[in-house]
Amino acid sequence: MIRINENYLKLRSSYLFVEIANRVSSYQKENPDAEIIRLGIGDVTLPLPPACIQAFQEGVKEMASDSTFRGYGPEQGYGFLRDKIALNDYQALGADIDSDEIFVSDGAKCDTGNIQELFATDIRLAIPDPVYPVYLDTNVMAGRTGNFNNGRYNDIIYLESLPENGFVPFLPETPVDLIYLCFPNNPTGATISKDSLKKWVDFAHEHKVLILFDAAYEAFIRDPDLPRSIFEIDGAREVAIEFRSFSKTAGFTGTRCAYTVVPKTCMAYDERGQQHSLHGLWSRRQSTKFNGVSYPVQRAAEAAYSDAGKTQIIEMVDYYLKNAALIRNEMASLGFEFVGGENSPYIWVHCKRDAWEFFDLLLKTAGVVTTPGPGFGKCGEGFIRISAFNSYEKVEKAMVRIKDALSG
Numbered sequence: 001m002i003r004i005n006e007n008y009l010k011l012r013s014s015y016l017f018v019e020i021a022n023r024v025s026s027y028q029k030e031n032p033d034a035e036i037i038r039l040g041i042g043d044v045t046l047p048l049p050p051a052c053i054q055a056f057q058e059g060v061k062e063m064a065s066d067s068t069f070r071g072y073g074p075e076q077g078y079g080f081l082r083d084k085i086a087l088n089d090y091q092a093l094g095a096d097i098d099s100d101e102i103f104v105s106d107g108a109k110c111d112t113g114n115i116q117e118l119f120a121t122d123i124r125l126a127i128p129d130p131v132y133p134v135y136l137d138t139n140v141m142a143g144r145t146g147n148f149n150n151g152r153y154n155d156i157i158y159l160e161s162l163p164e165n166g167f168v169p170f171l172p173e174t175p176v177d178l179i180y181l182c183f184p185n186n187p188t189g190a191t192i193s194k195d196s197l198k199k200w201v202d203f204a205h206e207h208k209v210l211i212l213f214d215a216a217y218e219a220f221i222r223d224p225d226l227p228r229s230i231f232e233i234d235g236a237r238e239v240a241i242e243f244r245s246f247s248k249t250a251g252f253t254g255t256r257c258a259y260t261v262v263p264k265t266c267m268a269y270d271e272r273g274q275q276h277s278l279h280g281l282w283s284r285r286q287s288t289k290f291n292g293v294s295y296p297v298q299r300a301a302e303a304a305y306s307d308a309g310k311t312q313i314i315e316m317v318d319y320y321l322k323n324a325a326l327i328r329n330e331m332a333s334l335g336f337e338f339v340g341g342e343n344s345p346y347i348w349v350h351c352k353r354d355a356w357e358f359f360d361l362l363l364k365t366a367g368v369v370t371t372p373g374p375g376f377g378k379c380g381e382g383f384i385r386i387s388a389f390n391s392y393e394k395v396e397k398a399m400v401r402i403k404d405a406l407s408g
């Protein structure tokens, strides 16, 4: 008799965005003429930047000829892309990261989900609430939690992000081994200052803690004082791993390319207290389970660092930020309190009522899809997340419809 991994039975029945997609598609079935505007899942709508498309096409052409064809690439990514990432995303910020500390992958979702394989099952985990569900669900699957009770898993230390702390959690008060952080935050859109991030890095040094830092939304930072990477903070090389993605930066959600930075100085310990390089372990994991991102896609990602690519990406992100500003203005004019949308594509709106009910109201009376806060955790009760990823025209229309729905 084949037995299942019973940790899967602890999971809530479906992944958040699948649950929302199901609700939206059953509403669409019942109302085939309704024109639905999607401000739910953070999926980009603008096409890839022309510089990336051109490099993508050239990469495909190379695959079509005997003399330039490539088979398996290096599991960690091609040097041409890793060098550009190290130079532009780290060394240019004064962050001491080498290209061989960069692991190119097919998504930050996969990497933030897979990284927990490197750690013991009985480590003490601190996870933000609200949170991108992948961090939590993958640890549930791995057996690091108890059952789900009253909106929370047993055995997790929840780091609450609430209006009271400006949506930046306080340092844990109980002992922890592994901390997940995400800034600019998904789902709240909140950002963290260099001084606050330094406190987390110092805490990690003091308590031998590892920080998993998800910076998938760093391209949305426009405030020059905010850190784009945890490696801008002194001491982070010993205590942090960072995840980045081309998805939201350059429109690669359907194309798939991301990377994870594991500094060679970042260590974890065995039962005897002996230290091991996480770089070595992650490299071992990736070379066993992963065969790299396709060559044309890596060429397309490389083009994001060309002069034309950089300019086009800034324009793209600015476009979404303009949507975010419109959402902020309209929500303010309706009297809602919110955070995010300034250095982030997400606006976290305090709807001050049951969030799933508010989600249903916006879907059924305005035809607008949002994401209910409780899908991201207990601290999301009373909040919805509005995503700025759509066309400006549709965002404008969605805001008019929401206004009408709420005043009608």
Ligand code: MLT
Pocket: 040, 041, 042, 043, 109, 132, 186
């Ligand atoms: C979100 O909407 O939270 C993101 O699009 C999900 C993801 O990046 O996987």
